[in-house]
Amino acid sequence: MTRAGLPLVNVACCAPLVREPLDADAATDLAQTLKAIADPARLRLLSLIAAHEGGEACVCDLTEPLGLTQPTVSHHLKVLVDAGLLHRDKRGVWAYFTLVPGALDSLANVLSSRGMAVPAG
Amino acid sequence: MTRAGLPLVNVACCAPLVREPLDADAATDLAQTLKAIADPARLRLLSLIAAHEGGEACVCDLTEPLGLTQPTVSHHLKVLVDAGLLHRDKRGVWAYFTLVPGALDSLANVLSSRGMAVPAG
DNA sequence: TCCTGACATAGACAAACATCGATGTCCTGC
DNA sequence: GCAGGACATCGATGTTTGTCTATGTCAGGA
Numbered sequence A, B: 001m002t003r004a005g006l007p008l009v010n011v012a013c014c015a016p017l018v019r020e021p022l023d024a025d026a027a028t029d030l031a032q033t034l035k036a037i038a039d040p041a042r043l044r045l046l047s048l049i050a051a052h053e054g055g056e057a058c059v060c061d062l063t064e065p066l067g068l069t070q071p072t073v074s075h076h077l078k079v080l081v082d083a084g085l086l087h088r089d090k091r092g093v094w095a096y097f098t099l100v101p102g103a104l105d106s107l108a109n110v111l112s113s114r115g116m117a118v119p120a121g
Numbered sequence C: 001t002c003c004t005g006a007c008a009t010a011g012a013c014a015a016a017c018a019t020c021g022a023t024g025t026c027c028t029g030c
Numbered sequence D: 001g002c003a004g005g006a007c008a009t010c011g012a013t014g015t016t017t018g019t020c021t022a023t024g025t026c027a028g029g030a
Helices: A024-037 A040-051 A059-066 A070-082 A103-111 B024-037 B040-051 B059-066 B070-082 B103-111
Strands: A056-058 A086-091 A094-099 B056-058 B086-091 B094-099
Touching: A024 A040, A024 A070, A024 A103, A024 B024, A024 B040, A040 A056, A040 A059, A040 A070, A040 A086, A040 A094, A040 B024, A056 A059, A059 A070, A059 A094, A070 A086, A070 A094, A103 B103, B024 B040, B024 B070, B024 B103, B040 B056, B040 B059, B040 B070, B040 B086, B040 B094, B056 B059, B059 B070, B059 B094, B070 B086, B070 B094
Parallel strands: none
Antiparallel strands: A056 A094, A086 A094, B056 B094, B086 B094
């Protein structure tokens, strides 16, 4: 069973990775988020959604450029939503996906040796 | 010679993920590097090595804090070296590992919505 | 030369994962 | 109410991956 109703994004737990040793829990947490984006299909999904007009896209916009079936794309999108990287907005029959603002930036912050300012728009 | 006979390790291939759609090849490439760090043990290895005195550590320094066997740690280190994130320096009987300068920062750059200056000067 | 200690490699195994076809759920139009 | 379309979920399957034990390699000392 998948953890439904994620509490929130473990997306960027803490201090930069290289500043101090991660404890086991923090490492597991961060790894889980990284696993979410460590997949070609999901990277392309993030990229396609970001580049799509209005910064949002529905499943039907995404299956064709990826060359994957609708259930597979839906699965990948769920992984990204669960990881706190995508936001899902169901409007009528369609489900529109957008990037969660700052999520990827927070992740980048943890990897970077130096904390950086979030561009904020 | 190339490090470890690896073809190459484009740790950070290109433009920020959210700027334009990734093509399939670039996505596969980036995903491979992300997979290398999308593991709790390997995240802790990076962290432990960075925090170790002199910024370097040998295998014997790393097995105990991780609670994994020596071959498993050796395996994880190899994955990180192959991904271009760690550098291995064999001195006598010991193998010392250090972070490849800028590698994680480059990765962070790709994830970040905005390119940032690499601190390593 | 042989032995010991540090590390790498090989092989095996179980868990996790990506993908698919089939099916279920929900909204909209007739 | 009924049909159709968009999306989610289910169950199955082949592949990848993390971990172990056993073994190989190599340097340094007795």
